[in-house]
Amino acid sequence: MRRVYTKVISIVGNVITVKAKGASYYELAQIKTQRGISLAQVIKLEGEIVSLQVFAGSRGISTNDEVVFLGHPMQVGFSQNMLGRIFDGCGNPRDKGPLLIENLIEIAGPPVNPAKRIIPSRMIRTNIPMIDVFNSLVVSQKLPIFSVSGEPYNELLARIALQAEVDMIILGGIGLKYDQYLFFRETLEREGAMHRAIFFIHTASDPIVEGLMVPDLCLAVAEKFALQGEDVLVLLTDMTNFSDALKEISITMEQVPSNRGYPGDLYSQLAARYEKAVDFENAGSITILAVTTMPGDDVTHPVPDNTGYITEGQFYLRNGRIEPFGSLSRLKQLVNDKTRKDHRAIMDGMIQLYAQYKETEEKRAMGFRMSTWDKKLLKYGKLFESQMMDLSVNIPLEEALDRSWQILASCFRPEETSFRTDLIKEFWPKDKV
């Protein structure tokens, strides 16, 4: 039975309150305004006073508009027909295809039982050495790309999506610029990947609250496909916009903010989404790659900070390169012992030397005389940056490892590198001993 109320008591920000009976928490409602129909969700109940957040924003809502409670929380359709389709932040078609009305599933379902999770063990090869060698991506990992605005993070996301061996790609755009949305669509169409992709796109010009649903929609659909045995890669860009939408609602609801205006439950809210990444035993998996733009390149900003504690590592994108410092894949240890036995040693050793190069580079910039050792480090640093770090480098892992030994051998003597003797014996290029 549909319950209809026509008395809007207050309109504050994007939250309206109505007097209604029998509303349940997180129930969905439709508001019929002169601009059309908008969805809203119950976010607070106090006696008969019901607060609803309006996805399309409260602009143009009149105090006598009709509020119809739908009797269920947010749902999304789920079927094979969704592949290749593009939807908006409420799950309505953005392309010219039909509405989703069959096989509806609830979004934001219960968490996975930790006892049913399995240890991730499958590496996702991307042919980007800074990922494959130094911070391997693993099936079921959740990993953000930390970056400032203007970096090519969406290009990196698209490239990983195309090169990674997964069954499906689900793209969630939150506050995505329109041209970036077109970029994703065109790239995937050009590379012939659109038939295995689903888009949920909330653009920067849409009402901000509508973006709140996007991660849940993507992940609910991904979860169903994963349970059917598909390996799903979910791309979310950009989660800082998602957090800002949360901030807006919580301030409107007069909650005490914890840090720079963000709500105290920001960590739990982000975790509820990221923790959907999972490898189901005897079924498929969900891997999440997200973009988190850091306002002012500040990693201690609440959004990247909370994200870092939730995700299993992060890639720092700076000056068009994945930074070796700060970038981290927490799951790499689970896969990089099965690749080649010099993988781990190269991973640590190269970075330790690169750290020393950075120090030397600082000294050089300050005008100190360079010792023999310093000169070696400088040469190494330059080679490392041009032959490994550059994003245009596109080689398989094994080739990247071989190239690492070549770089080392062209700069150092074996004992200067602190590699284990047995590895040096086996991998140090023989012509350069």
Added chain:
Amino acid sequence: MDKYGKIIGINGNMISVVFEGNVLQNEMGYVLSGEECIKAEVIKIRNNIAYMQVFENTKGLKVNDTVQFTGQMLSVQLGPGLLGQIYDGLQNPLTELAGKYGFFLPRGVTMNPLDTKKVWHFNPMVKVGEKIVKGFPLGYVQEGIFSHYIMVPFDLEGEFTIESIVNEGDYTIQDRVAVIKDREGKIFELDMVFSWPIKIPIKVYREKFTPTHPLITRIRIIDTFFPICKGGTYCIPGPFGAGKTVLQQLTSKYAEADIVIIAACGERAGEVVETLRKFPELIDPKTGRSLMERTIIVCNTSSMPVAARDASVYTAATLGEYYRQMGLDVLLLADSTSRWAQAIREVSGRLEEIPGEEAYPAYLESRIAEFYERAGEVELVFGKRGSLTIGGTVSPAGGNFEEPVTQATLKVVGAFHGLSRERAEARRFPSIDPLDSWSRYKSFIPQEMVWQAKEILVRGNEVNQMMKVVGEEGTSMDDFLVYLKAEFLDSVYLQQNAFDPVDAATTPQRQEYVFSKVVEVLNRNFNFSNKDEARKFFYELRQMFIDWNYKEWGSIEFKNQEKLIDDFLQKQLVSI
């Protein structure tokens, strides 16, 4: 008689419930919504309205839904069968839930935390007519490698007389094993299980001591430089990516405690999975049995309900105290206490309390202090000693230790293992900062040697800072050698490879042996003609020590490598 109330408001995981009659602070209740029965706890009472935090998602709840009050505070079940279990924050067994409900954790389901059908072999330890008090063992059952004492419940006050006790034999936890009588002649029938409210510390002991016995973790930088003691407390604050979790996992694996309780509080589920999938296969070198037999995991990961996160640390502490009461050494690892503090903050925000610093409530400090105060080495009522050691990680926002949770924790703990982002980024693991960290406990290594080594580290750091300003050429040879020695100590002793089977854990004997050799190098006077020669020497020496770390203790390779090092050092002396 059951009491009922009605929901009048819902805000996030907080509900307000109007009731009649009496309600306890911290009383448990159930929200009855359709078929579901959802746990909630009273956290504030004002007039006839109880404010309750709901331990599950509140989606779909309505105003006017019924709430049933239980008259009990939130409690855990204590009895044999806890070891090896994986519980959520409310002591639901996750493995059993998975068996029944599959991949997901549906709302409103509860299961018995202990197996009521399992049969235990009970051995009585008292006779009819004996006088006993609470906490006194009536008998024991064998739980894995431990004698699990069946004790007089901790909430029974006064002196009791044994009226009857069953003979040695097989019983389930619900079978009656003893009948006791108090002075007024009141009779109590006891089985092998009883419950205890998690927020009340168990204080059934004669005396609490200053912690003095080292708790070996087999992590060199901890045991040698910043040791922890049985019954002590320590904290590990660090920014994300600094290796907190790896450190906790290593400690849970190698620490020389009888029982390890891991409270995974609001952290990633993936981290728990590694523990719970690998521990059953790993063998505890001390006992020769599976590591899981000495482990309990209380896991309320970040996507599980927030209110249960608050409960999970108390649940873990209560289970720890219970095993301590049997005279065992228990180590509780809480990862991470910041998530617990955040859960407190969320609740406080919903209660519209006046916020303190960073919106944490004013009582944050006292809550943290209370929690760590549950640690201690104690003499029990039957004479044995037991201990509960608590180690908590802290995840400070932005890696900045000047925040409320870190500061409140530092006030009450006995050791501080601060992780540094710089060390982590330079891949120097464990990334415990040797200059910032401290411990109030004593190491098994002679104090003078530790001081000497610390001195080198401090001076080496000074020289390094200076070199950044004046350059290498502006540094004297003596200073440069101090710097090289500090780097050497760092590389070969402070750093430890967690992923190498040998280097991951260093026994106290090996630590003493290797450390004295390292100190020998540090104390030696060297004479080099130039800095490149000095650097070359120390890099080679470093390489040899690192190789030495990878050799098994007492093996031929170990001795050969030591010989290589001695010869190398000798050669340097001769060449002077």
